[in-house]
Amino acid sequence: MARRNPSTAAVAARSPLTVALQTGRRLAARVPLHLALIGLMVLWSIPTIALLVSSFREATAIASSGWWNAIKEPLDITVDNYQRVLEKQGMARAFFNSIIITVPSTVLVILVAAWAAYAFAWMKFPARNLLFLLMVALLVVPVQMTLIPVLRLYTNLTIDAELPILGGRIFGTSSFVGMWVAHTAYGLPFAIYLLRNFFGSLPRDLFESAYLDGASDLGVFFRIVLPLSMPAISALAIFQFLWVWNDLLVALILLGDPDLAPMTLKISNLVSSFGTNYQVLTSAAFISMALPLVIFFALQRYFVQGILAGAVKG
Amino acid sequence: MATVTYDHVTKRFDTVVAVNDFNLEIPDKEFLVLVGPSGCGKSTALRLLAGLEEITEGKVYIGDRLVNNVAAKDRDIAMVFQSYALYPHMSVYDNMAFGLTLRKMPREDIRQRVDEAAQILGIEELLKRKPRQLSGGQRQRVALGRAIVRDPAVFLLDEPLSNLDAKLRVQTRAELSKLHQRLGTTFIYVTHDQVEAMTMATRIAVMKDGVLQQVGTPQELYDRPGNVFVAGFIGSPAMNFFQATLKGEGEETHLDMEGFRVPVPASRVSDLFSYRGKEVIFGIRPENICDPECQPAGTNAAPVTAMVDVTEVMGSEVFLHLVADGKPFLARVDPRTSARPGQEIRVEFDMARMYVFDAETEQAVSRGEKR
Numbered sequence: 001m002a003r004r005n006p007s008t009a010a011v012a013a014r015s016p017l018t019v020a021l022q023t024g025r026r027l028a029a030r031v032p033l034h035l036a037l038i039g040l041m042v043l044w045s046i047p048t049i050a051l052l053v054s055s056f057r058e059a060t061a062i063a064s065s066g067w068w069n070a071i072k073e074p075l076d077i078t079v080d081n082y083q084r085v086l087e088k089q090g091m092a093r094a095f096f097n098s099i100i101i102t103v104p105s106t107v108l109v110i111l112v113a114a115w116a117a118y119a120f121a122w123m124k125f126p127a128r129n130l131l132f133l134l135m136v137a138l139l140v141v142p143v144q145m146t147l148i149p150v151l152r153l154y155t156n157l158t159i160d161a162e163l164p165i166l167g168g169r170i171f172g173t174s175s176f177v178g179m180w181v182a183h184t185a186y187g188l189p190f191a192i193y194l195l196r197n198f199f200g201s202l203p204r205d206l207f208e209s210a211y212l213d214g215a216s217d218l219g220v221f222f223r224i225v226l227p228l229s230m231p232a233i234s235a236l237a238i239f240q241f242l243w244v245w246n247d248l249l250v251a252l253i254l255l256g257d258p259d260l261a262p263m264t265l266k267i268s269n270l271v272s273s274f275g276t277n278y279q280v281l282t283s284a285a286f287i288s289m290a291l292p293l294v295i296f297f298a299l300q301r302y303f304v305q306g307i308l309a310g311a312v313k314g
Numbered sequence: 315m316a317t318v319t320y321d322h323v324t325k326r327f328d329t330v331v332a333v334n335d336f337n338l339e340i341p342d343k344e345f346l347v348l349v350g351p352s353g354c355g356k357s358t359a360l361r362l363l364a365g366l367e368e369i370t371e372g373k374v375y376i377g378d379r380l381v382n383n384v385a386a387k388d389r390d391i392a393m394v395f396q397s398y399a400l401y402p403h404m405s406v407y408d409n410m411a412f413g414l415t416l417r418k419m420p421r422e423d424i425r426q427r428v429d430e431a432a433q434i435l436g437i438e439e440l441l442k443r444k445p446r447q448l449s450g451g452q453r454q455r456v457a458l459g460r461a462i463v464r465d466p467a468v469f470l471l472d473e474p475l476s477n478l479d480a481k482l483r484v485q486t487r488a489e490l491s492k493l494h495q496r497l498g499t500t501f502i503y504v505t506h507d508q509v510e511a512m513t514m515a516t517r518i519a520v521m522k523d524g525v526l527q528q529v530g531t532p533q534e535l536y537d538r539p540g541n542v543f544v545a546g547f548i549g550s551p552a553m554n555f556f557q558a559t560l561k562g563e564g565e566e567t568h569l570d571m572e573g574f575r576v577p578v579p580a581s582r583v584s585d586l587f588s589y590r591g592k593e594v595i596f597g598i599r600p601e602n603i604c605d606p607e608c609q610p611a612g613t614n615a616a617p618v619t620a621m622v623d624v625t626e627v628m629g630s631e632v633f634l635h636l637v638a639d640g641k642p643f644l645a646r647v648d649p650r651t652s653a654r655p656g657q658e659i660r661v662e663f664d665m666a667r668m669y670v671f672d673a674e675t676e677q678a679v680s681r682g683e684k685r
Binding site for chain 1: 364366386391392395396398399401402403413417
């Protein structure tokens with residue numbers, strides 16, 4: 001009878017163990033990374049959570065103990081702060097104003113920038129690169145420098161008319177349209193830059209193939225470019241939305257009418273008048289955070305979606 | 315169904331001439347392969363026909379229609395790109411239907427056409443998938459399918475097999491030939507691979523530096539290349555070339571390679587009459603150099619002694635890298651050969667299959683008979 005080869009047996013016995021060890025080592029190598037990530041996440045979330053919890057506490061409770069005490073039994077929470085801030089301080093109207101300013105400013109930027117970026121990336125016209133360069137150069141102009149010229153321009157261009165909801169003006173200072181135009185203009189250089197680079201990286205063959213299939217420039221734009229650019233466009237939408245939503249400076253300069261003030265302006269006024277009892281501020285701040293969070297969670301899946309995979313041989 | 319005519323077509327990009335005075339008539343139902351090294355203008359020639367590039371000079375006709383100023387989408391052509399260019403956000407079905415939808419074809423007709431094309435290509439079960447869920451070969455089929463459903467007058471294919479692995483490429487080659495027969499449409503196919511050109515083409519057009527070198531059936535180009543470039547490009551492994559001087563008279567006529575000489579067969583002497591005493595380029599294909607031990611070269615055999623540098627065993631044959639008097643050349647011999655690296659052996663050139671080219675113009679002076 002042939003003897004069993006001892007070394008083969010040893011190898012057979014060892015291999016599952018080796019595999020297990022390797023997997024273990026791989027996992028162990030990841031532990032520090034995961035710990036660091038979790039640590040960062042907690043660190044970044046605590047202020048937000050503290051704000052949220054505080055906004056539901058009584059004024060006296062906030063003044064006397066730390067926010068984490070709210071979680072003990074029995075739960076001492078209240079919605080008084082929200083009620084007060086929304087009803088008495090006009091925060092509801094400010095929230096509404098913020099939306100009226102932000103949504104069109106975001107949509108306009110995307111619409112205009114997408115058209116411009118498509119032209120810059122794929123259409124041939126004279127001085128294309130020079131124009132694009134000028135556009136990019138605008139990125140370095142600080143907003144502060146433009147405020148006074150824009151304000152003077154707006155004062156000269158003021159058009160008055162009684163409008164429902166939108167206030168007493170069509171254009172100029174203290175008008176929503178004026179805010180839309182200003183925010184769109186401020187947002188365009190970056191938006192065009194971002195989208196042009198994204199459009200430019202789409203494979204040329206796709207466009208040519210679509211032309212041969214009978215698509216016009218419009219058709220290519222709507223049927224090929226836009227669907228493929230959802231990651232870039234949603235990224236842009238989130239950026240632009242947050243910028244406009246969180247903007248205080250432009251609103252402060254261009255919006256004189258307190259009825260039209262967005263939340264940033266309102267909260268900053270609250271700080272000066274309610275600086276000491278900040279339970280009102282916590283709820284106001286949280287209201288202003290709520291919508292950006294919703295927007296972010298709604299669009300974030302486009303960020304990670306590798307929609308281009310499979311376009312060309314990969 | 316249509317003929318395609320290039321009439322003195324030139325394309326310049328700034329100062330670079332990509333296609334230079336290109337003349338070619340492609341009859342209906344032909345499978346024409348445009349072949350040449352990269353940068354020779356073959357793809358540009360195809361794109362001029364597709365309408366993706368503007369023609370600088372000359373005229374292009376599809377059928378009887380001058381298409382210089384006709385938009386790409388109205389030229390009744392379909393193109394398959396090297397990258398396939400599938401729309402990544404659309405399903406296979408929508409990819410194939412895209413062109414028909416834009417042309418406002420009724421939904422039912424579109425379905426019928428797509429199903430038919432899918433059946434021809436064997437991709438019925440893939441119609442609901444997205445391009446990223448397909449393998450390279452499947453994507454290539456979808457790209458073909460997208461062209462088929464359009465039922466175009468001319469099919470343009472720009473290196474459609476380059477992204478496939480070697481085995482799939484061989485298989486797809488045969489399928490493309492079959493597809494051409496089945497559809498009975500004019501195919502214009504661009505490739506840098508002369509094997510693809512030889513295996514599929516009805517006729518081959520060889521290009522170099524924007525200039526059309528020669529047009530003919532694969533066998534014609536192999537047997538009777540018009541110049542040194544075509545001779546070297548068609549056939550694998552490539553033809554051997556030697557700088558030579560034509561010496562002697564009558565039956566004594568021979569090619570002198572400074573070191574060894576080979577006699578010119580009597581039937582070819584008249585071709586070379588005016589080259590006596592002059593420099594020429596002598597060409598012979600590796601398959602026309604034999605190892606006399608296993609396969610003699612026939613009545614016009616010219617013995618040459620050479621050192622074996624490297625041997626490459628292919629199984630069905632052996633490639634011998636040989637050196638005779640400092641001049642390297644390649645022989646394709648019977649696998650039974652006893653030649654080993656470092657040995658000196660005697661091989662035979664089959665002079666009936668020799669080629670002679672003008673040393674300056676590189677045009678063919680003497681080449682084989684028409685088969």
